[in-house]
Amino acid sequence: MMNDPYSSVVRRLFANPKHGGVVDGGVVVRRQASDVDIELSAAMQGEILKTVRFRAYGCPHVLAASEALCEAVEGHPRAVLASFGIHGLAQELGVPVEKTGRLLILEDALRALNFALDGRNV
Amino acid sequence: MIYLDYAATTPVDPSVAAVITEAMANAHTLANPSAVHLAGRQSAALSEAGVETVASLLGCAARDLILTSGATEADNLAIQGVARWRADRGRHLVTSRTEHKAVTDVFSKLEREGFTVSWLTPDANGLIQIDAVREVLRDDTQLVSIMHVNNETGVIQDIAGIGEMLRERDILFHVDAAQSVGKLDIDLESLPVDLMSIAAHKFYGPKGIGALYVADRPGCQLEPLFYGGGQQRGRRPGTLPVPLILGFAKAAEIAMERMTDDLKHVTGLHDRLLTGLQQSAGLHVNSHPQSHYPGILNVSIDAVEGESLLLGMEPVCVATGSACNSRNQEPSYVLRALGLSDAQAQSAVRFSFGRFTTEQDIDAAIDAHVTSVARLRALKPRA
Numbered sequence: 287m288m289n290d291p292y293s294s295v296v297r298r299l300f301a302n303p304k305h306g307g308v309v310d311g312g313v314v315v316r317r318q319a320s321d322v323d324i325e326l327s328a329a330m331q332g333e334i335l336k337t338v339r340f341r342a343y344g345c346p347h348v349l350a351a352s353e354a355l356c357e358a359v360e361g362h363p364r365a366v367l368a369s370f371g372i373h374g375l376a377q378e379l380g381v382p383v384e385k386t387g388r389l390l391i392l393e394d395a396l397r398a399l400n401f402a403l404d405g406r407n408v
Numbered sequence: 409m410i411y412l413d414y415a416a417t418t419p420v421d422p423s424v425a426a427v428i429t430e431a432m433a434n435a436h437t438l439a440n441p442s443a444v445h446l447a448g449r450q451s452a453a454l455s456e457a458g459v460e461t462v463a464s465l466l467g468c469a470a471r472d473l474i475l476t477s478g479a480t481e482a483d484n485l486a487i488q489g490v491a492r493w494r495a496d497r498g499r500h501l502v503t504s505r506t507e508h509k510a511v512t513d514v515f516s517k518l519e520r521e522g523f524t525v526s527w528l529t530p531d532a533n534g535l536i537q538i539d540a541v542r543e544v545l546r547d548d549t550q551l552v553s554i555m556h557v558n559n560e561t562g563v564i565q566d567i568a569g570i571g572e573m574l575r576e577r578d579i580l581f582h583v584d585a586a587q588s589v590g591k592l593d594i595d596l597e598s599l600p601v602d603l604m605s606i607a608a609h610k611f612y613g614p615k616g617i618g619a620l621y622v623a624d625r626p627g628c629q630l631e632p633l634f635y636g637g638g639q640q641r642g643r644r645p646g647t648l649p650v651p652l653i654l655g656f657a658k659a660a661e662i663a664m665e666r667m668t669d670d671l672k673h674v675t676g677l678h679d680r681l682l683t684g685l686q687q688s689a690g691l692h693v694n695s696h697p698q699s700h701y702p703g704i705l706n707v708s709i710d711a712v713e714g715e716s717l718l719l720g721m722e723p724v725c726v727a728t729g730s731a732c733n734s735r736n737q738e739p740s741y742v743l744r745a746l747g748l749s750d751a752q753a754q755s756a757v758r759f760s761f762g763r764f765t766t767e768q769d770i771d772a773a774i775d776a777h778v779t780s781v782a783r784l785r786a787l788k789p790r791a
Contacts, residue, residue, distance in 0.1 A: 292719065297719075300716070300719060300720075303787065306786070306787045316789055320750070321713070321750075321751075321754070323788070323789050324789070325789035341787055341788060341789040341790075342787060342788070342789070343711075343713055343784075343787075343788045343789065344713055344716070345713060345715040345716055346715060346716050346719045349716060349787065
């Protein structure tokens with residue numbers, strides 16, 4: 287649709303955030319900015335990210351990106367967290383340039399989750 | 409799709425569409441109404457009759473109306489035209505921070521040209537107090553521009569009171585009435601207003617035509633924006649769009665017949681909508697409790713992000729801000745001027761509805777809003 291600010295991928299992820307929620311008993315991190323608030327939580331099984339969930343306050347692009355991130359990393363080795371590219375995700379979702387800053391909050395949360403999981407392993 | 413964005417533009421009334429369609433194919437309206445031949449004179453007669461009808465809606469004389477492309481052009485013509493015409497008498501102008509962009513942007517431009525503008529801030533309910541206007545007036549004030557019904561909040565300003573006070577001081581008064589004409593009773597014969605902007609598409613007429621009322625009184629003159637052709641006594645030259653004029657007239661005719669019923673209808677819908685939306689906790693109405701047009705309901709909701717709320721409500725079509733800046737996700741400057749925080753303004757949704765809106769539409773909108781709010785709150789990190 288002309289002038290639609292949301293790609294079909296964003297619309298799909300926004301409408302059906304299967305990974306919305308929190309992992310009970312999992313590692314939880316949270317990062318906030320003025321118009322974005324993102325919480326990531328995860329539970330490990332060995333080195334595998336068994337369950338990953340998010341809760342977020344933000345625009346549809348933030349919610350869709352959070353869902354896409356969880357979808358992408360869940361079920362994979364934890365190392366995926368270090369290599370996951372937010373810029374690639376932004377491109378895939380068609381996030382407008384002026385909203386890039388909001389996705390950087392998601393990137394901060396992702397790093398924080400990785401560090402927190404490190405701490406737990408230690 | 410459920411369309412609840414009537415403040416941006418109303419659907420064209422089928423009777424209006426029929427008149428325009430017929431006029432487009434009618435030999436009597438083919439000619440340029442400025443032409444002196446028979447076809448031109450026929451076209452001119454139809455056009456003049458159409459303007460008479462629009463004038464009847466406003467309670468003014470047809471000769472006091474200048475046809476424009478819409479309210480934005482009418483606002484520009486009124487404000488720039490008067491400011492420039494009277495610049496040798498004084499260069500002080502007054503408006504409010506909650507006007508439509510078609511007004512605020514014009515005043516900003518005049519400021520850059522060396523005019524001085526006093527920007528009034530409304531009270532917390534959106535009303536501009538007469539005393540607030542009086543306090544900023546100076547000996548060199550030439551024009552005050554205050555809208556009748558606010559396009560975002562529906563607040564109705566006391567234009568009669570403000571106008572009376574300005575008449576005593578011989579200061580011209582412009583009113584952007586794009587949201588009120590055809591919906592609320594306006595009688596320019598008794599209202600102390602010197603210039604009034606209107607748009608056909610805000611009351612079920614076609615897009616592309618509007619008018620500026622200019623009172624026939626000493627000192628109320630303006631410099632044109634355009635030159636060439638001499639139509640409309642040189643104040644707004646250009647070939648008149650006869651089919652659009654006839655559509656405009658038909659919309660005015662229907663408005664005169666249905667105004668009371670339409671108002672009763674939207675009042676019922678407003679109350680139904682507000683009651684339904686109040687199922688969600690943390691709902692705030694952004695308007696004046698009494699002095700508001702019921703066809704617009706603007707609400708904010710705690711702990712919900714506005715853009716996501718809007719997408720979650722699809723296919724219900726509502727607005728976050730005015731249509732002119734709704735692609736800009738910045739919080740509404742109108743709501744910020746009312747004292748709302750960025751978060752409150754950002755979560756605001758404007759429902760606007762009218763003649764063709766049904767109770768089923770309103771119920772669907774309530775369901776969409778309540779469901780979307782609950783879903784987004786469930787996704788939000790806990791405090």
